[in-house]
Amino acid sequence: MKVENLARLHEEKGDVIIEGKTKIVYELPKHPGKCLIKSKDSITAYNGEMKNTLEGKAEMSTATTFSMFAILEDAGIKTSLIQKVDKSSVLAHRCHMIPIEWVTRRVATGSFLRRNEGVEEGTRFYPPKLEIFYKDDANDDPQWSREMLEAKKMVCGGLLISPDEIDKMEKMTVAIFEIIEKCWQTKNVSLVDMKIEFGVCDATKEIILADVIDNDSWRIWPSGDKRLMMDKQVFRNLRGSQITASHMENLKKNFKWVAETAGEIADDVNSGVSKGRVVVLMGSASDKAHCEKIKNSCTKFGIQCILRVTSAHKGTGETMKILAKIEGEAVHIPTVIVAVAGRSNGLGPVSAGNSCIPVINCPPMSSQWATSDVWSSLRLPSGLGCSTILDPEMAGLAASQILAQHDVLIWCRLRVQLYLNWLKLKVADAELREAQDVVA
Ligand SMILES: Nc1ncnc2c1ncn2[C@@H]1O[C@H](COP(=O)(O)OP(=O)(O)OP(=O)(O)O)[C@@H](O)[C@H]1O
Ligand SMILES: [Mg+2]
Incomplete structure (x- = not known):
């Protein structure tokens, strides 16, 4: 490419x-x-x-x-x-631009306050508030409702901007906002609002994020403090005043800081190495295939996953030694243990009872004994906080969600996964609707 x-x-x-x-x-x-x-x-x-x-x-x-x-x-x-x-x-991929600005807001400020009388500045939106503006310089980019956009039946690059395509852009816009918000938060900077544009990719005819996301696209407030704003609003606020060299120098300083900090965030997020890791403890080497599925699930999110064999029943001392090492290393590396033991699962409960590391049981289930064996993972002595997830892929996912709390790279990938899960259903439903000639 x-x-x-x-x-x-x-x-x-x-x-x-x-x-x-x-x-x-x-x-x-x-x-x-x-x-x-x-x-x-x-x-x-x-x-x-x-x-x-x-x-x-x-x-x-x-x-x-x-x-x-x-x-x-x-x-x-x-x-x-x-x-x-x-x-x-x-x-860049050449796009047929969809003439819409998709604005997402976490905090009410600026034009939102003028258009929504009585709303106090600083009001927070959960989920972020989405607004649509039609790109029309001659009419000052008027706000459109979703219904108006549907009614226009726009065609861009041969693609009809149908309600399904609008749904996709809405979902993508919020995902993109939340990802950028999360990234800026690693620098203690609040993403207040942001505008993006989509285009229909000339080569694939798919809707993709296009144009730019730069310091003109958002409001960012370090420490969530409006007075510290670093974005283009500083320039807008000079409307009506004589713009001096010192104003421009100040603006340049802000833009430079934003570009450099965005670079630092990207280097950190895109290092490709997650800060945390998953250690899969298996009671027997015969469980390896099951454990590989857990590992694959973690690797998908960029998480390092280590497989070890140890039995809490047959090699208790060894299990405790391994656990002590994992706990010692977890001082520097956020860790989740996934315990894989069939028949009687001692491994998970023993790990949970002797460390502060989150433990997920993921016992491989035999077709004959599954309903009996699973109780060794579910019915635990008091004081133990381990959880049980039977599907190995989902156990990896649960471990990733725990680690994502302190790792923005994993968090961003999980956030996109949520969108992709939604999209898969959306596409399948659209195909069935088309086959049956059913309107949504
Ligand atoms: N990948 C792309 N393929 C084709 N056109 C693009 C692409 N990325 C951006 N553009 C378009 O390039 C044009 C020039 O960008 P610019 O941001 O300078 O325009 P503008 O003066 O701000 O006008 P606008 O209000 O339309 O953004 C815009 O119309 C934008 O949509
Ligand atoms: Mg533009």
Whole structure:
């Protein structure tokens, strides 16, 4: 998918597909389905009413978008970004842009307060509030209801923007917001609101996240304090005043901090190595195939998973030694134990009774004895807090959810998994509806 000789892309670029206030999109005739997006040093607000040059903005915006899209791609969200070409240009999938701004808000502020009289600034939305704005500069990007968007029956790149496609974009928008929110929170920065755009990918005809997520796209408040805002709102707030060099210098400092911090977050999240690990203790090597399923489930979320063989009944001393080592290492590495023991499960309860590490029993069930054997995992002495999950894939998932509480990489992947679970059902239902000619 990636292009080898990036330096040549600028020479190879064809016609301008579209030039906006902050970017120019070029055709790449030698790379069908792809385009070159070059950012500009311009900062605009109120539909171009305010317009200034912010030196270095193209680079800072490109860096911020690159970091955010890389995080989302890593988590499993499809985006238009393919590669960074240089500091201010990217290679992207050419899209037929859907002319809608999808705005998600965690905190009420700005235009929301003007449009929703009586709502106090700072009111929090659970789940995040979703709003739709039609991209129409001439009419100041009017707000649309979901019903209006359905009624327009837009067609983009040959794809009808049907209620099903709107559902997908709504779900994706909230997932994307929550992922970016979680990422900024690792730096104690609150994501207040954010706008994104989708496009229909020219090559696949799929709806993907496109355009940018940069410092113009959101409100971010360090420590949740509005006075510390670092985003483009600082520029908007200068409306009506004489903009000085010192204003621009301050803005540049903010944008630079945002680009650098976004880079740090992306490096951290995209290191590919989870901070935690799962240790699967199996009572017998014959349980290995069952344990591999647990491991596969963990690996899917980027979690290191170690398999050990030990029997709490037959090698009690050894089990305690292994447990002591796991507990010692867990001082630095958040750990979950999954105990796999058939017949009588001593391993899980003994591990839970002798350590503070979360323990999940995942006994392999024999067809003959399952209903009797499972009681050794379910009926425990008092004071033991281990849980039991019979399906090995789900045991891995449960361990991942525990570790995700302290690991944003795992959390982001789990969050996308929630969306994909929803999508799978949605697609299956749509196929059946179509086959039966049933309206949703
Ligand atoms: N991958 C892509 N393929 C095709 N067009 C794209 C892609 N990414 C962004 N664009 C479009 O490039 C155009 C230029 O972007 P820019 O953000 O500068 O426009 P703008 O002046 O802000 O106008 P707008 O209000 O439409 O965003 C936008 O219309 C945007 O939707
Ligand atoms: Mg734009």
